[in-house]
Amino acid sequence: MNNAIQFYNKSPGKSGKCRFISLTGGQGGKFGENVMIEENSSQPLAVGEVASETKEQLKVRENLCRAMGNIPAMAPEAFRSEIARIRAEYDSSTPPPPEYAELLDKQFAEAVKAAESRVADMELRQENFKKLEAELRKLLEDELLVGSDLDKFDAECVKLLGALPPEFAAAAAPARERLAAEEALQAADTARAEALMEELKTLTAAEDVAPLRERKSAIDTEFKALLHLPQPVRKRFQETSHKASQKISQFFEELDLARWESYTLKQDVCAKIEAMNSAETPDYVKFAKELQELRERWKTLGAVPKEKNEEINARFLESSRQLQHKVDEFFSNRRQERKQAAADKQTLVEEAEKLAASTEWNVTAAAFKELQAKWKSIPRAGNDENELYRKFRAAADAFFNARSAYFTERDKKFAVIIEKKEALIAEAEALTQNDFRRARQLREEFRNAGNAGKSENALYERLKAALDKFFDERRAAFTEKENESRTLIAELEQLAADPAANTARAREIKTRLQELDCRETAAAAKKAAETFETALSENRKKETRAKGDLGREVARELAAALDKLLAGEKFEFTPPAAAEMFPKLSGSAKLIAAALADDAKALEKLNRQLAAARQEHERICTELEKLSGAGENEEENLAAALQAAIMGNFAKDEAKAAAKAIDPNKLASDYLNAGLLPAEELESSYNRFDAAMSKL
Numbered sequence: 226m227n228n229a230i231q232f233y234n235k236s237p238g239k240s241g242k243c244r245f246i247s248l249t250g251g252q253g254g255k256f257g258e259n260v261m262i263e264e265n266s267s268q269p270l271a272v273g274e275v276a277s278e279t280k281e282q283l284k285v286r287e288n289l290c291r292a293m294g295n296i297p298a299m300a301p302e303a304f305r306s307e308i309a310r311i312r313a314e315y316d317s318s319t320p321p322p323p324e325y326a327e328l329l330d331k332q333f334a335e336a337v338k339a340a341e342s343r344v345a346d347m348e349l350r351q352e353n354f355k356k357l358e359a360e361l362r363k364l365l366e367d368e369l370l371v372g373s374d375l376d377k378f379d380a381e382c383v384k385l386l387g388a389l390p391p392e393f394a395a396a397a398a399p400a401r402e403r404l405a406a407e408e409a410l411q412a413a414d415t416a417r418a419e420a421l422m423e424e425l426k427t428l429t430a431a432e433d434v435a436p437l438r439e440r441k442s443a444i445d446t447e448f449k450a451l452l453h454l455p456q457p458v459r460k461r462f463q464e465t466s467h468k469a470s471q472k473i474s475q476f477f478e479e480l481d482l483a484r485w486e487s488y489t490l491k492q493d494v495c496a497k498i499e500a501m502n503s504a505e506t507p508d509y510v511k512f513a514k515e516l517q518e519l520r521e522r523w524k525t526l527g528a529v530p531k532e533k534n535e536e537i538n539a540r541f542l543e544s545s546r547q548l549q550h551k552v553d554e555f556f557s558n559r560r561q562e563r564k565q566a567a568a569d570k571q572t573l574v575e576e577a578e579k580l581a582a583s584t585e586w587n588v589t590a591a592a593f594k595e596l597q598a599k600w601k602s603i604p605r606a607g608n609d610e611n612e613l614y615r616k617f618r619a620a621a622d623a624f625f626n627a628r629s630a631y632f633t634e635r636d637k638k639f640a641v642i643i644e645k646k647e648a649l650i651a652e653a654e655a656l657t658q659n660d661f662r663r664a665r666q667l668r669e670e671f672r673n674a675g676n677a678g679k680s681e682n683a684l685y686e687r688l689k690a691a692l693d694k695f696f697d698e699r700r701a702a703f704t705e706k707e708n709e710s711r712t713l714i715a716e717l718e719q720l721a722a723d724p725a726a727n728t729a730r731a732r733e734i735k736t737r738l739q740e741l742d743c744r745e746t747a748a749a750a751k752k753a754a755e756t757f758e759t760a761l762s763e764n765r766k767k768e769t770r771a772k773g774d775l776g777r778e779v780a781r782e783l784a785a786a787l788d789k790l791l792a793g794e795k796f797e798f799t800p801p802a803a804a805e806m807f808p809k810l811s812g813s814a815k816l817i818a819a820a821l822a823d824d825a826k827a828l829e830k831l832n833r834q835l836a837a838a839r840q841e842h843e844r845i846c847t848e849l850e851k852l853s854g855a856g857e858n859e860e861e862n863l864a865a866a867l868q869a870a871i872m873g874n875f876a877k878d879e880a881k882a883a884a885k886a887i888d889p890n891k892l893a894s895d896y897l898n899a900g901l902l903p904a905e906e907l908e909s910s911y912n913r914f915d916a917a918m919s920k921l
Contacts, residue, residue, distance in 0.1 A: 357381065418458050
């Protein structure tokens with residue numbers, strides 16, 4: 226650390242002058258030899274020279290600072306004693322002059338602080354060492370010690386001490402060797418146990434149980450011989466072995482259950498055959514098929530317990546024999562019925578063929594429906610059924626196809642009409658308030674489109690509903706527009722009482738009345754708008770006149786002050802408050818006040834403003850006089866008349882058009898802020914302005 230201190234020597238030397246003295250500290254807080262200070266003698270010191278006594282004092286304390294920073298490693302108690310000794314020696318040493326003492330004291334205090342910090346670190350390390358030593362002793366005495374415990378202990382040592390002490394490593398070495406040997410044995414036994422478990426799982430998962438029954442006992446014996454296994458591995462093997470035992474037990478249980486299940490299933494077969502034998506309304510066609518299926522199922526069922534074999538077989542044979550006899554008798558009777566059914570259905574076929582060419586669509590359709598009902602009431606005709614039904618169906622199809630073709634053609638005509646009327650209905654449903662004429666045409670076009678058959682009434686009702694809705698909405702819209710218009714007109718008439726405050730609202734109302742475009746209220750709306758505009762115009766004129774009168778009062782007061790100023794008078798001047806409403810008058814008032822305070826620049830600027838104001842007053846009055854015709858004399862009027870006659874009055878009209886382009890209201894507004902003039906000129910300008918405005 227480099228330090229530099231400068232002191233101001235207030236003691237004068239022979240010359241009577243004071244000098245700066247510099248004290249420079251070297252690296253690490255040490256002081257170099259080139260210290261410059263003035264000796265406490267009657268003779269002044271040369272630059273760079275230090276008194277010998279001061280040198281000795283500095284050297285003593287500097288050595289003590291160095292000694293405090295270089296205390297050698299030792300026990301904490303001895304370390305503290307050495308700190309105390311050096312501190313006492315420092316305190317008892319002769320202090321140097323004050324200009325050196327502060328820097329040396331600071332350097333010594335930092336050295337003491339660093340030394341005490343080292344003592345604290347040594348004490349903490351010694352405490353951690355003792356704690357870890359006790360912890361290691363406890364670990365080595367634990368019978369359940371594992372390698373991970375020692376690894377955690379080593380990590381804690383590194384964290385607290387910075388490294389593992391050699392004595393700790395030597396103390397833990399026998400335990401580590403023993404644990405390594407045990408881990409090697411455990412790894413070998415665990416690998417064998419894993420192999421046995423995989424073999425047992427494979428055998429358990431297989432469908433054939435015989436290999437599992439043969440191998441399981443030997444696997445269990447081999448596993449018991451493995452002595453160095455962790456508890457989780459033993460638990461997993463027990464779970465795997467238990468599942469294998471369950472698989473073997475299940476095999477024998479299933480073998481016994483299968484025989485009883487077969488017996489139960491055969492009882493179900495016998496019960497179904499017996500139920501068919503005792504049915505109140507038997508379906509022997511269905512029973513014949515089911516009996517054959519039950520016989521096939523019986524063959525697929527396995528063996529039953531020996532004690533039940535004779536009983537179940539006898540029951541099956543007796544019940545199936547009885548049902549077979551009933552089925553055979555049923556089919557014999559049905560053959561006779563089918564012969565009669567074939568004759569009856571042949572008669573129906575002949576009747577259907579006679580009706581096939583009929584064009585009496587409704588009567589013949591009813592007759593065919595009656596024949597179809599009779600056909601369904603007659604039993605099947607056996608092998609002749611399909612051929613008879615083909616002929617009957619052909620006759621019916623011939624008639625109904627012809628009937629369908631007729632109605633299809635008729636429906637096509639109806640479809641065209643329906644499509645046209647649907648389009649007219651859609652158009653009616655989409656009408657807007659501007660489609661009044663089209664709404665009248667739609668009803669006539671709907672009527673002329675023709676009849677749509679069964680759909681006609683429904684289509685007409687839809688059209689009627691759409692048109693009724695249109696006209697109802699139109700009437701409602703007109704009523705709503707008229708009501709809104711009348712409300713807005715009444716409001717506009719009320720706003721005319723204070724037009725200046727209600728200009729924005731009046732503009733909104735007029736815009737909305739234009740949007741509504743209601744013929745019933747158009748005249749009233751126009752009259753209300755004219756009334757409001759008239760009131761607004763009158764109000765603006767009043768405001769302009771009032772502002773103009775106020776402006777003239779302010780200008781006259783300022784003109785009087787201006788005349789005094791220009792006459793060289795000195796007087797108390799307070800600008801009128803209303804001058805702030807008129808920017809140029811306000812500026813002139815400020816310049817008058819400044820000029821009265823002997824501000825030459827203000828007076829110069831005021832004169833420039835007067836010149837500009839004269840030009841502005843002249844410009845406005847001249848343009849107003851042109852607009853009013855006050856500036857023309859008789860000779861000019863006569864010349865203008867002759868010129869107009871020669872030019873066909875075109876030049877005169879153009880002159881008037883150009884004059885009309887100048888807005889007198891704009892000129893009047895400009896005049897309010899035309900600027901200040903002396904009193905006499907101001908009154909003359911007012912007279913010209915009033916005379917011209919009175920003619921417009």
